[in-house]
Amino acid sequence: MLGIVAAVLLFIAFLINAADISTNDVFTSTNVMLIGLALLALHVAGIGSGWAARGRRR
Template sequence: MLGIAAAVLFFIAFLINAADIATNEVFTSVNVMLIGLALLALHVSGVANGRRPHRR
């Protein structure tokens, strides 16, 4: 799920950059891209994957 959210944020950052949309200081394309990278890092590290370790 985090990987999908990261992909959506990367797409939004691309649209902001490609269309040269004027945004405020918080939602620049670089900031959106960095949030996407943080979500991608969480996805790769296995946070919130929904699996529990098997215990015997």
């Protein structure tokens, strides 16, 4: 789930940067990109994946 959100945020950051849209200081393309990269790092670390790595019962 976090990977999908990260991909959407990175795409929004790309659109803001490519279209040269002027935004306020909070939603600059760099800030949105950094939030997306942080979510991607959390996804790669296994946080928010939704599946728990548990041993099998016999």
